[in-house]
Amino acid sequence: PYVKYGGLKFLEAAHVKDVLAMLRWADNARNRIAAFRALQLLPGVGPANAERCLKVFEASGCAWSVLQAYRMPSAAAEDWRAFTDLLIELVESREWIGQIARVRAWYQPHLERLYDAAHVRLGDIEQLERLSAQFGSRERFITELTLDPPQASGDLAGTPLKDEDYLILSTVHSAKGQEWDSVYVLNVADGNFPNEHATGKPELIDEERRLLYVAMTRAKHELHLVAPLKYYVTQQSRGGDAHVYGARSRFMTDALLAKFEQTTWSGDGTQPSAPRAHGARIDVAAKLRELWR
Numbered sequence: 680p681y682v683k684y685g686g687l688k689f690l691e692a693a694h695v696k697d698v699l700a701m702l703r704w705a706d707n708a709r710n711r712i713a714a715f716r717a718l719q720l721l722p723g724v725g726p727a728n729a730e731r732c733l734k735v736f737e738a739s740g741c742a743w744s745v746l747q748a749y750r751m752p753s754a755a756a757e758d759w760r761a762f763t764d765l766l767i768e769l770v771e772s773r774e775w776i777g778q779i780a781r782v783r784a785w786y787q788p789h790l791e792r793l794y795d796a797a798h799v800r801l802g803d804i805e806q807l808e809r810l811s812a813q814f815g816s817r818e819r820f821i822t823e824l825t826l827d828p829p830q831a832s833g834d835l836a837g838t839p840l841k842d843e844d845y846l847i848l849s850t851v852h853s854a855k856g857q858e859w860d861s862v863y864v865l866n867v868a869d870g871n872f873p874n875e876h877a878t879g880k881p882e883l884i885d886e887e888r889r890l891l892y893v894a895m896t897r898a899k900h901e902l903h904l905v906a907p908l909k910y911y912v913t914q915q916s917r918g919g920d921a922h923v924y925g926a927r928s929r930f931m932t933d934a935l936l937a938k939f940e941q942t943t944w945s946g947d948g949t950q951p952s953a954p955r956a957h958g959a960r961i962d963v964a965a966k967l968r969e970l971w972r
Contacts, residue, residue, distance in 0.1 A: 690824070694790055694800040698807060699821070701782050705769035706817050708741035720789050721762060723754025743767050761785060775816050779808040802852035809886055813876070851894045862898035867891070867906045869926040891930055904939070906931070 689695060697720055703713035711733060718729040732749055739745035747763040750756075765785050769778055783804050790804075791797040814820040847859065866872070873887030895902055909922040 689803070692800070692803060694794060695803055695807060697790075697793075698779065698782055698786060698804055699824070701766070701786070702769070702778070702817060703821060705766055706821060708743070708770075709737075711737075717766075720786070720793070721751070721755040721758050722792070723752045728752055728755075743770060758789075769817075775814070775820070776812070778817060779804075779811050783808060798856055799853050802855050806852055809883070812880070812883065851890050854897050855893060858897055858899050860899050861901040861903070862894070863903045863905060864891075864894045865905050867904045867928050867931060869928055872928045872930055888930055891928075904931070908943075 690699070696716065700713040700716040700720075703710050704717050707713070714733055714736075715726075715729050718724050718732055719726070724732075728751070732746070732751070735749055736742075736746045743763070743766065747760075747767065751759045762785070765781060768781065772778060783801075786804070787797075787801065790800060794800055810824070811820050814823060849857070869875075872891045873884050877883035877887050895904070906927060907925045910925055911922045912920065
């Protein structure tokens, strides 16, 4: 048996939808779907109250000042000012960087009120914030995220039937704050650590390094880093290669590898063995130059 953390489509997670609803409404005041969801994040605001508020807002020509002056039910009154101030701040801001951070700061207490496992869900919102740094504007971010969304979420996939011992499958973001006796980190290779989409900016590389650090420090007694030597390719043409070679993660320096016991699998089902000792070094460049003489 196993417990799985992660695996839901990123944009299907309720908490991600909540944050995006705030951004989408700020980006387009007439986005009724986003507005309807955002309003119901407030305590005491259900579909009927949200509908009445939107009718008044739309009748004013979507004037944010009218929204701010609207009287919400007493349960939401305490949070209403902060909610409308945040929306107006997002609408008027010309600087995209930092907008998700402001939404996250406002949303966190509501996240803890609305959902269980808030710390797991918060990891997804932090990931959303990191993704936003790759885009120059809110409009571009929302458009690209819709067209090409990330595939995994840190949301919980449900409680399994547990025996005395069971396996836990987790994304790195979902593992924050957790510890286990033995941890296997998969695909510790360039393209995964760091992610191929993070290689354009030094700050994103640093964030990927911290992410690998989080994964490694979840282990209490045993840590296994698995780096595939080959990635098998499916649906290739008859003349295509059956695999491509993996590249060792740039984070796995020689000094770091010296701290590990290194083993390799032969692929034939036999037990892993220590890697073969390197023989004499060969100057490949010199050999190639000789071929052209």
